[in-house]
Amino acid sequence: xxxxxxxxxxxxxxxxxxxxxxxxxxxxxxxxxxxxxxxxxxxxxxxxxxxxxxxxxxxxxxxxxxxxxxxxxxxxxxxxxxxxxxxxxxxxxxxxxxxxxxxxxxxxxxxxxxxxxxxxxxxxxxxxxxxxxxxxxxxxxxxxxxxxxxxxxxxxxxxxxxxxxxxxx
Amino acid sequence: xxxxxxxxxxxxxxxxxxxxxxxxxxxxxxxxxxxxxxxxxxxxxxxxxxxxxxxxxxxxxxxxxxxxxxxxxxxxxxxxxxxxxxxxxxxxxxxxxxxxxxxxxxxxxxxxxxxxxxxxxxxxxxxxxxxxxxxxxxxxxxxxxxxxxxxxxxxxxxxxxxxxxxxxxxxxxxxxxxxxxxxxxxxxxxxxxxxxxxxxxxxxxxxxxxxxxxxxxxxxxxxxxxxxxxxxxxxxxxxxxxxxxxxxxxxxxxx
Numbered sequence: 001x002x003x004x005x006x007x008x009x010x011x012x013x014x015x016x017x018x019x020x021x022x023x024x025x026x027x028x029x030x031x032x033x034x035x036x037x038x039x040x041x042x043x044x045x046x047x048x049x050x051x052x053x054x055x056x057x058x059x060x061x062x063x064x065x066x067x068x069x070x071x072x073x074x075x076x077x078x079x080x081x082x083x084x085x086x087x088x089x090x091x092x093x094x095x096x097x098x099x100x101x102x103x104x105x106x107x108x109x110x111x112x113x114x115x116x117x118x119x120x121x122x123x124x125x126x127x128x129x130x131x132x133x134x135x136x137x138x139x140x141x142x143x144x145x146x147x148x149x150x151x152x153x154x155x156x157x158x159x160x161x162x163x164x165x166x167x168x169x
Numbered sequence: 170x171x172x173x174x175x176x177x178x179x180x181x182x183x184x185x186x187x188x189x190x191x192x193x194x195x196x197x198x199x200x201x202x203x204x205x206x207x208x209x210x211x212x213x214x215x216x217x218x219x220x221x222x223x224x225x226x227x228x229x230x231x232x233x234x235x236x237x238x239x240x241x242x243x244x245x246x247x248x249x250x251x252x253x254x255x256x257x258x259x260x261x262x263x264x265x266x267x268x269x270x271x272x273x274x275x276x277x278x279x280x281x282x283x284x285x286x287x288x289x290x291x292x293x294x295x296x297x298x299x300x301x302x303x304x305x306x307x308x309x310x311x312x313x314x315x316x317x318x319x320x321x322x323x324x325x326x327x328x329x330x331x332x333x334x335x336x337x338x339x340x341x342x343x344x345x346x347x348x349x350x351x352x353x354x355x356x357x358x359x360x361x362x363x364x365x366x367x368x369x370x371x372x373x374x375x376x377x378x379x380x381x382x383x384x385x386x387x388x389x390x391x392x393x394x395x396x397x398x399x400x401x402x403x404x405x406x407x408x409x410x411x412x413x414x415x416x417x418x419x420x421x422x423x424x
Contacts, residue, residue: 042323054367
């Protein structure tokens with residue numbers, strides 16, 4: 001075998017060994033276990049923090065509100081639909097019984113026109129069910145701007161919850 | 170030393186070839202590449218195989234799902250980063266189609282076209298379709314996005330290089346580059362909640378139960394009941410992405 005071929009084989013061998021060593025060091029151990037990706041990434045995706053809880057966790061303390069809500073049209077709504085994410089509140093608010101809650105644990109208290117209009121503002125796309133010849137709505141539709149407009153002289157904009165009980169509308 | 174290439178007889182060539190081939194075969198049998206074994210089985214054949222159903226007839230466009238998604242997954246509040254959003258389609262009497270999505274519908278919708286001009290109008294909530302043959306995972310050059318055995322398309326944030334290839338590949342526009350992390354971000358079907366036995370945030374929060382989610386392999390699941398009892402359709406079926414997001418009452422205008 002000529003000398004230069006021998007050298008070339010040597011160089012190739014060095015490259016192949018170097019590649020194998022680098023691959024061993026750089027490739028994450030779980031790569032390729034389940035396909036062309038890191039299998040550990042599946043577990044890492046489960047580690048993200050939660051913010052929403054489930055409706056049952058509210059009932060631990062707020063049974064009266066729940067009982068009230070169960071009688072009204074809003075019975076199928078989860079508490080967090082209006083009040084926002086409440087996992088932190090459900091975990092830690094119990095320690096502050098009878099005391100003022102810190103702001104970080106307070107949940108949103110809706111009741112202004114802008115809150116209720118998210119679902120109840122009249123919108124052509126919300127007419128859904130055709131009953132005989134009448135179009136009825138799944139959710140009650142009102143024109144928020146025209147419905148009982150606030151008294152501007154008194155400088156007190158009327159909120160929806162001034163007249164309606166949101167838990168039993 | 171002069172070597173004569175003709176010395177390599179046919180017999181010797183076959184001998185050497187057979188030894189090499191059998192050596193490779195034995196070596197690969199000793200340490201098989203797991204990825205190939207995994208791919209040998211059709212996805213979703215056993216175990217859980219998640220599917221999503223959205224009932225357009227029931228959607229009232231409150232945008233609570235889009236809002237819940239942003240809060241649950243720490244999606245930037247800017248009105249152009251979405252994992253889940255809602256669009257209002259308005260088909261006017263003159264035949265023109267108007268698609269609106271103010272801030273992704275996070276704060277609800279206001280009707281911009283007067284009633285007299287509207288032929289029909291409806292809301293379409295959108296999110297990742299969790300395709301079984303997803304175009305986005307196929308284009309990733311580093312293997313940073315993938316489909317799990319349950320049919321959920323996930324992103325490996327540590328591996329993503331932010332090349333935006335998948336953002337362009339997704340025909341449904343369901344991916345974005347996270348401005349702080351610099352990596353791609355998308356709907357994970359709230360994987361962190363699923364693993365705790367909870368529903369994803371948007372399904373948990375929907376006030377009219379327009380969003381249904383469940384295991385397609387379980388004959389008794391909610392999603393199978395929904396699929397049996399409604400005429401469902403996926404968006405862009407001609408792309409053959411194996412989308413698992415089924416809409417009831419989907420109009421052909423929706424894209």
